[in-house]
Ligand SMILES: *[C@@H]1O[C@H](CO)[C@@H](O)[C@H](O)[C@H]1NC(C)=O
């Protein structure tokens with residue numbers, strides 16, 4: 001029943017809050033996650049590579065696509081992102097473990113425990129989470145930021161992520177602007193962000 005009210009709660013919470021970093025009040029609940037089958041994703045094209053859990057790194061990205069604020073809009077972008085990865089980059093699957101829309105919904109990519117192809121050197125021991133849009137000069141919606149934080153809390157509770165996982169921006173470890181400078185500034189305020197990923 002809670003899951004039915006969760007989007008509403010997030011929406012209400014989002015309206016009350018400013019853009020300041022937030023801690024999720026209800027750490028017990030996981031965010032709403034739309035599975036790949038629900039957004040019209042295709043199956044992986046090759047073998048899956050399972051990760052050793054719990055995972056030590058969380059790597060934040062942005063997709064540098066347009067943004068989306070509703071399911072159909074997000075689904076279309078997700079299908080394009082997956083198609084680009086599979087057909088142009090010749091990857092098995094969509095690159096990220098999870099993607100987050102400005103509708104505050106978490107969309108399943110490869111999911112927990114399945115290796116993505118988001119960050120060279122961190123694909124085996126990292127979970128890649130991408131915000132849908134370009135966050136060089138703006139923040140994702142409050143609902144999206146909140147959903148990401150809930151996903152991290154949920155991941156720890158479910159033993160998918162280490163208790164002391166290290167949160168980093170892709171730009172800290174590979175040559176990329178991702179997740180955009182404004183979003184990079186935001187995640188530096190979040191629990192578990194580390195300035196030096198090697199420590
Ligand atoms: C992302 O947004 C910034 C700021 O608006 C812009 O300069 C940049 O070209 C965008 N990136 C891409 C790949 O479109």
Ligand SMILES: *[C@@H]1O[C@H](CO)[C@@H](O)[C@H](O)[C@H]1NC(C)=O
Nearest residue numbers: 121122123124125197198199
């Ligand atoms: C995991 O993360 C470290 C960063 O400390 C990286 O250098 C290393 O290559 C990664 N290990 C594996 C097995 O992917």
